[in-house]
Amino acid sequence: MKRTINIGVVGGSVCTASCAKTAYTVGALVAREGWILVCGGKGGVMRAVSRGASEHKGIVVGILPGTTKAEANPYVTVAIPTGIGYVRNFLIVRASDYLIAIDGRYGTLSEISFAFNDNKRVIGIDTWKIPGVVRVASPKAAVAKIKSFIKEDEA
Numbered sequence: 001m002k003r004t005i006n007i008g009v010v011g012g013s014v015c016t017a018s019c020a021k022t023a024y025t026v027g028a029l030v031a032r033e034g035w036i037l038v039c040g041g042k043g044g045v046m047r048a049v050s051r052g053a054s055e056h057k058g059i060v061v062g063i064l065p066g067t068t069k070a071e072a073n074p075y076v077t078v079a080i081p082t083g084i085g086y087v088r089n090f091l092i093v094r095a096s097d098y099l100i101a102i103d104g105r106y107g108t109l110s111e112i113s114f115a116f117n118d119n120k121r122v123i124g125i126d127t128w129k130i131p132g133v134v135r136v137a138s139p140k141a142a143v144a145k146i147k148s149f150i151k152e153d154e155a
Contacts, residue, residue: 004035004036005033005034005035005036005097005098005146005150006035006036006037006038006061006095006096006097007030007035007036007037007038007096007097007098007099007100007146008038008039008092008093008095008096008097008098008099008100008111008115009023009026009027009030009037009038009039009045009046009049009099009100009101009102010039010040010045010089010092010093010099010100010101010102010104010107010108010111010112011023011044011045011046011049011101011102011103011104011108011127012044012045012102012103012104012105012107012108013040013042013043013044013045013046013107014043014044015044015045015048015102015103016103019044019045019048019102019103019126020044020045020047020048021048022048022102022125022126022138022139023045023048023049023052023102024048024049024051024052025052025139026049026052026100026102026125026139026142026143027048027049027050027051027052027053027054027056027058027060028052028053028055028056028058029052029139029140029142029143030049030052030053030058030143031052031053031054031056031057031058031059032056032058033143033147035058036058036059036060036061037049037050037053037058037059037060037061038061038063038092038095038096039060039061039062039063039092040062040063040064040065040088040089040092040107041060041061041062041063041064041071041072041073041076041079041080042062042064042065042071042072042073043073045102045103045104046062046073047073047075049102050062050073050075050076051073051075053075054075054076054077055075058077059077059078060075060076060077060078061076061077061078061080061095062076062078062079062080063080063082063088063091063092063095064079064080064081064082064088065082065083065084065085065086065088066081066082066083066085067081067082067083068081069081086107086110089107089110089111089114090114092111093111093114093115093118093120094114094118096115096120097120098120098121098122098123098146098149098150099111099112099115099120099121099122099123100122100123100124100125100142100146101122101123101124101125101127101128101133102124102125102126102127103125103126103127104127104128108127108128109128112124112127112128112130112132112133116132121134121149122134123135123136123142123145123146124136125137125138125139125142
């Protein structure tokens with residue numbers, strides 16, 4: 001039985017057109033790999049990455065801060081309302097095998113911190129410049145890095 005790979009994508013709830021394009025491409029590439037996308041399920045980077053995955057036949061899990069599925073962006077396949085606000089950032093990380101951080105502010109920083117506490121690898125595209133974040137220049141490079149991590153972890 002093939003192991004499923006959950007890729008968490010974290011980033012700003014508001015983003016520029018360029019950032020949205022990057023997130024969309026990440027979502028498309030995650031879907032093409034057959035990985036499951038996990039995100040916060042709302043706007044900005046989350047909406048763009050969800051759209052990319054959805055339009056390429058991927059599965060998108062949105063872990064939402066509120067109490068209703070209705071707050072999810074229209075590209076989320078599985079909406080999980082938590083009712084716990086920003087604390088849901090921890091659940092996004094816990095549900096993910098690897099994380100890609102795109103842009104973002106303090107919520108993204110909290111997710112990066114949670115990932116480090118769980119010994120999970122974080123790939124960064126135009127995000128926080130802190131030790132431990134593996135910085136890459138493009139969505140393709142992020143996916144290539146995750147593939148190398150998977151290969152390393154399965155060895």
